[in-house]
Amino acid sequence: MKLSAVPSYLVRVWLAALISTAAFADEKPVSYYKDVFPLFKRSCNGCHHPGKLKGQLDLTTHAALLKGGKHGSPIIAGDPKKSALIAEVSGDEPNMPEEGDPLAKDEIALIERWITEGAKDDTPANANSFKLAAAPSYAAPPVISALSYSLDGKLLAISGYHEVLLHNAAESNLIARLVGESPRIESFAFSPDAKYLAVAGGAPARFGEIQIWDISSNALAQATNFTPTKAWKVSSDSVYGISWSLQSDRVAFGCADKSVRIISIADGKEVLKFDNHSDWVFGTLWTLDGKRVLTGSRDRAMKMIDAKTSQFIDDINKLIEPVLCIARHPKEDVVVYGGELGMSRSYKISDNQGRTAANSDVNLRKEFERLPGPVHAVAYNADGSLIAIGGAGPEVCLHDSKEAKRVATLKGHEGAIFALAFHPQAKEIAVGGFDGYVRTYDTAKGELLRAFIPVPLSKEPIQRASK
Numbered sequence: 001m002k003l004s005a006v007p008s009y010l011v012r013v014w015l016a017a018l019i020s021t022a023a024f025a026d027e028k029p030v031s032y033y034k035d036v037f038p039l040f041k042r043s044c045n046g047c048h049h050p051g052k053l054k055g056q057l058d059l060t061t062h063a064a065l066l067k068g069g070k071h072g073s074p075i076i077a078g079d080p081k082k083s084a085l086i087a088e089v090s091g092d093e094p095n096m097p098e099e100g101d102p103l104a105k106d107e108i109a110l111i112e113r114w115i116t117e118g119a120k121d122d123t124p125a126n127a128n129s130f131k132l133a134a135a136p137s138y139a140a141p142p143v144i145s146a147l148s149y150s151l152d153g154k155l156l157a158i159s160g161y162h163e164v165l166l167h168n169a170a171e172s173n174l175i176a177r178l179v180g181e182s183p184r185i186e187s188f189a190f191s192p193d194a195k196y197l198a199v200a201g202g203a204p205a206r207f208g209e210i211q212i213w214d215i216s217s218n219a220l221a222q223a224t225n226f227t228p229t230k231a232w233k234v235s236s237d238s239v240y241g242i243s244w245s246l247q248s249d250r251v252a253f254g255c256a257d258k259s260v261r262i263i264s265i266a267d268g269k270e271v272l273k274f275d276n277h278s279d280w281v282f283g284t285l286w287t288l289d290g291k292r293v294l295t296g297s298r299d300r301a302m303k304m305i306d307a308k309t310s311q312f313i314d315d316i317n318k319l320i321e322p323v324l325c326i327a328r329h330p331k332e333d334v335v336v337y338g339g340e341l342g343m344s345r346s347y348k349i350s351d352n353q354g355r356t357a358a359n360s361d362v363n364l365r366k367e368f369e370r371l372p373g374p375v376h377a378v379a380y381n382a383d384g385s386l387i388a389i390g391g392a393g394p395e396v397c398l399h400d401s402k403e404a405k406r407v408a409t410l411k412g413h414e415g416a417i418f419a420l421a422f423h424p425q426a427k428e429i430a431v432g433g434f435d436g437y438v439r440t441y442d443t444a445k446g447e448l449l450r451a452f453i454p455v456p457l458s459k460e461p462i463q464r465a466s467k
Helices: 008-027 032-043 062-067 084-089 105-116 217-221
Strands: 147-149 155-159 161-168 173-190 196-203 207-214 230-235 239-244 250-255 260-264 270-274 281-286 292-297 302-306 312-315 323-328 334-339 344-348 364-368 375-380 386-391 396-400 406-410 417-422 428-433 438-442 447-452
Touching (some): 147 173, 147 428, 155 428, 230 250, 239 292, 250 292, 270 302, 281 323, 386 417, 386 428
Parallel strands (some): 173 239
Antiparallel strands (some): 207 230, 239 250, 302 312, 417 428, 428 438
């Protein structure tokens, strides 16, 4: 029907309705959570988050925004002209953001209108909660990023989505599912007193979390609705490489914000923060006497820290390639690292004062053969005689730790290897990675013992690897 055929009074009613609707939409209050916070996240939070408080200002939450920084709150509710935030982001050459494109005029106008309307917070109550209503359901095996045997060798912990799966190590059957908030599990470790499992993970660019799980027989017997004994969100990004103190009273871990931290298990309080790395920190470990912590970072350095005072002692290695993973010899202060360029090297854990102006690598013990891509996992066996190395390729190399020669090659995987764990008593090693299978091998013969998918599947999986 042509518009000219419609009675004029109906046209007027229709136009009036459109204008009214547009006016109503324009008058709809600005949402902090849906409209303003995304602008802060895109353009501001890179310099104003808990790990990098420029001007002591945190813009990651409404409460932190109102609290302000060293110059007070950047907004005055109801008065955008008196709000310092608007002045900082406005003009032909705005002061903020220092890096990246300036906010568009309509984006500034949106923030101004939000302030005029009272700068209200409409963040949903569950906006920062990642809790699942039930254990996750899997249609295919998830990538395995971490593996660890309990000290008695009876349990094998395996990473999943939002969870750690505890298996009976001898029978490969599922005992418990430790479901937490962190979507991605980066690392975990059993405590020296055998009471707890510490888990490091998080949601990238959202939060880093430490979970402590009671893995005593009584707790596992009540695995229904199993929840962490303790859990703390400790940073605004993922955390990695968790390790226990000798007394099982503290854990150390690395962070994507370039820091190393130690927290008390009793209350979650931070007892040490080390900021001398210049890139992500992927690994931590304690020396045999428990007095020092060694760290490995993408900045290529392995740094030694006094665990009590947080004093930086020294880099123990020559800076050659980004350090992606580290493991300590069980009986000696010796560490092996896996690097981004495919190399693995072992070092004496000691200060590097013997180096000269030529930057000699005085603590270097052994250099292992190069892999075809980054090394994602390294591990020592129980007596320190073997080192396992896995990375971008589908094979794991077993090396004699003293001679550095390869003694076996573990095959059968499809895709990269991300996790390795030697059995503490038997001559076995568990391997996991991209294809989602856990495979255990006889380390004396290099033969496959068994392979299994560690998660329950909701349907028959695509067979991506032979059993």
